Amino acid sequence: MSELPGVAVIGPSGRMGQMLVAELARSDRLRLAGALVRPGHDWAGRDLGAALGGAESGLTVTDDPATALEGVAAVIDFTAPETTLEIAEHLDGRGAVHVIGTTGFDSEQLARLDSYGARGVQVRAGNMSLGVNLLVSLTRKVAEALDADWDVEVIEAHHNRKADAPSGTALMLGEAAAAGRGVALDEVADRGRDGMTGPRERGHIGFSAVRGGDIVGEHDVLFAGAGERIVLRHMATDRGIFARGALKAALWGLDREPGTYDMADVLGL
Ligand SMILES: NC(=O)C1=CN([C@@H]2O[C@H](COP(=O)(O)OP(=O)(O)OC[C@H]3O[C@@H](n4cnc5c(N)ncnc54)[C@H](OP(=O)(O)O)[C@@H]3O)[C@@H](O)[C@H]2O)C=CC1
Numbered sequence: 001m002s003e004l005p006g007v008a009v010i011g012p013s014g015r016m017g018q019m020l021v022a023e024l025a026r027s028d029r030l031r032l033a034g035a036l037v038r039p040g041h042d043w044a045g046r047d048l049g050a051a052l053g054g055a056e057s058g059l060t061v062t063d064d065p066a067t068a069l070e071g072v073a074a075v076i077d078f079t080a081p082e083t084t085l086e087i088a089e090h091l092d093g094r095g096a097v098h099v100i101g102t103t104g105f106d107s108e109q110l111a112r113l114d115s116y117g118a119r120g121v122q123v124r125a126g127n128m129s130l131g132v133n134l135l136v137s138l139t140r141k142v143a144e145a146l147d148a149d150w151d152v153e154v155i156e157a158h159h160n161r162k163a164d165a166p167s168g169t170a171l172m173l174g175e176a177a178a179a180g181r182g183v184a185l186d187e188v189a190d191r192g193r194d195g196m197t198g199p200r201e202r203g204h205i206g207f208s209a210v211r212g213g214d215i216v217g218e219h220d221v222l223f224a225g226a227g228e229r230i231v232l233r234h235m236a237t238d239r240g241i242f243a244r245g246a247l248k249a250a251l252w253g254l255d256r257e258p259g260t261y262d263m264a265d266v267l268g269l
């Protein structure tokens, strides 16, 4: 019997890294074949299972990208923007699928990522859950149906360790609302209000970020009209939804031509 496609996880000690390791251990279609930590991390050289506090897994954690990525069919990366760019550089020309869940890229970093996507398969999404990707479609549809008399606000809440704001998901939802209205998000986004801001500008899309405790991820898209409001809401209570989406993306990506894809492509939405 042939071996299952091997997957490397970048940052296996992280919140998402641990979820990905657990989902890969359960998978009957993919196998965990590499685990990369940052240089000098105290897990480097240890058995992954033991480092996670469980039974020996037979896979040694490494801080050497060449060792972790050797021969894998896909790499799942939920880390930080500069780390993801370094991984994209290592993968360039190797033919492995790069599944990117990392958020918080600036426009220059996104352009650099796109250049790697032109030569390899990248699946990139600020949120890999089915529910959020459906919410993105719904947001676009509602925005198409309503005029700019309806104020759009995206409100997100996350745990107190989150590094970036607004969340990647909030930006996906803002992009969807802007697309529904036929405008560019950059031109209408209000990404933080403080002080004498004056009345709200018609047609703008506002963002608010709440940070606290262990909130996994909550997103509301509020359409506020005169005398009525519509709220579209997604609440994540288990990071497994993102990890399972990432595994689905890795499998889907194995048969693709080079390009940058998203979860709407993977899920056929
Ligand atoms: N798209 C989606 O569906 C989702 C996206 N995310 C995004 O995923 C990212 C990670 O989130 P989360 O897991 O909560 O964050 P964590 O901080 O818990 O995990 C990040 C991991 O990446 C590791 N890392 C950073 N740099 C390197 C490097 N150079 N080499 C190897 N490992 C490295 C960190 O290691 P160390 O601890 O040593 O720094 C850490 O283990 C964020 O951008 C978040 O927004 C999160 C959930 C869902």
Ligand SMILES: O=C(O)C1=N[C@H](C(=O)O)C[C@H](O)C1
Binding pocket: 103, 126, 127, 158, 159, 162, 163, 166, 167, 168, 169, 170, 216, 217, 218
């Ligand atoms: O950092 C997180 O935790 C999450 N990040 C993603 C985002 O920025 O939207 C997805 C999810 O909401 C959890």
